Amino acid sequence: MTDNPARTARLGQNQYGKAETRVVRITREGELHHIKDLNVSVSLSGDMEDVHYFGSNANVLPTDTTKNTVYAFAKEHGIASPEEFGLLLARHFVGTQEPIRRARIRIEEYAWERIGGPDARHSFARTGGGTRVAQVVHDGERAEVVAGLKDLTVLNTTGSEFRGYRKDRYTTLPEAYDRILATDVSARWRYAWTGAEGEGAPDWDLCYRESRRHLLEAFAQTYSLSLQQTLYRMGARVVESRPEIEEIRLSLPNKHHFLVDLEPFGLENDNEVYFAADRPYGLIEATVLRDGAEALIPADLTTL
Numbered sequence: 590m591t592d593n594p595a596r597t598a599r600l601g602q603n604q605y606g607k608a609e610t611r612v613v614r615i616t617r618e619g620e621l622h623h624i625k626d627l628n629v630s631v632s633l634s635g636d637m638e639d640v641h642y643f644g645s646n647a648n649v650l651p652t653d654t655t656k657n658t659v660y661a662f663a664k665e666h667g668i669a670s671p672e673e674f675g676l677l678l679a680r681h682f683v684g685t686q687e688p689i690r691r692a693r694i695r696i697e698e699y700a701w702e703r704i705g706g707p708d709a710r711h712s713f714a715r716t717g718g719g720t721r722v723a724q725v726v727h728d729g730e731r732a733e734v735v736a737g738l739k740d741l742t743v744l745n746t747t748g749s750e751f752r753g754y755r756k757d758r759y760t761t762l763p764e765a766y767d768r769i770l771a772t773d774v775s776a777r778w779r780y781a782w783t784g785a786e787g788e789g790a791p792d793w794d795l796c797y798r799e800s801r802r803h804l805l806e807a808f809a810q811t812y813s814l815s816l817q818q819t820l821y822r823m824g825a826r827v828v829e830s831r832p833e834i835e836e837i838r839l840s841l842p843n844k845h846h847f848l849v850d851l852e853p854f855g856l857e858n859d860n861e862v863y864f865a866a867d868r869p870y871g872l873i874e875a876t877v878l879r880d881g882a883e884a885l886i887p888a889d890l891t892t893l
């Protein structure tokens with residue numbers, strides 16, 4: 590079987606797996622406990638014509654099994670980093686199941702910080718400060734690792750202008766000489782590493798920590814003439830500082846803060862009271878590449 594039973598239709602791109610398996614792994618060193626908290630989505634593809642055309646499940650590893658594998662691997666291998674855990678899973682599915690040719694593992698990691706003072710060993714609070722994300726794709730030969738973060742909310746209370754822009758008969762926006770600049774940073778960066786023989790893997794945790802730090806420092810240190818300019822500086826800082834990274838894509842909503850008109854109350858608003866609008870928002874997105882690198886991160890980060 591593999592013949593298409595229909596005359597005018599054929600199967601296109603397809604993938605399957607268990608989405609959003611939530612796994613919490615506790616590691617205990619005596620009374621000192623460590624926590625890793627992940628949301629893991631598995632997508633497998635390969636020789637899947639027969640299940641779609643004829644309902645033959647002979648090539649289908651159940652999605653339930655992929656979920657169980659996530660839990661079993663958390664026990665057997667622990668979770669060093671989302672990138673490493675994703676690579677372990679991707680290599681396992683492609684390496685042990687003949688019909689599966691490609692595995693994509695997407696992981697979100699929720700961070701916890703210790704609470705309870707100096708003696709705290711087993712109490713944690715979920716941190717704000719964004720969610721770490723990683724995606725690993727493995728096709729039996731090459732690996733591609735794209736990592737990043739999302740929902741990291743940042744704000745500058747000064748050091749931001751927006752003026753000198755084009756104006757037409759619909760333009761009402763007043764020029765801003767000193768505005769609030771706020772955004773939720775969503776960033777994805779692609780590693781040059783492909784998992785070839787003898788190629789040492791990057792230190793995933795270090796690269797994550799440092800890239801996050803560079804993004805935040807560039808946001809804070811850039812005197813902004815537009816969010817576009819700030820975005821470019823943030824991306825360029827990462828590419829210039831981390832040789833492991835070939836390409837970074839940023840998606841930055843411009844979280845507008847409008848000065849409230851206090852005149853009706855006989856009060857002056859000297860850049861002190863703002864209305865924080867949640868929508869609509871400007872959406873500024875761009876990729877920053879190392880010279881000579883290929884742009885491989887998709888334009889729409891919500892699909893990644």
Ligand SMILES: O=c1[nH]c(=O)c2[nH]c(=O)[nH]c2[nH]1
Pocket residue numbers: 751762814815816817843871
């Ligand atoms: O930083 C900005 N970039 C824009 O393109 C834009 N457009 C707008 O209305 N406000 C802003 N701010």
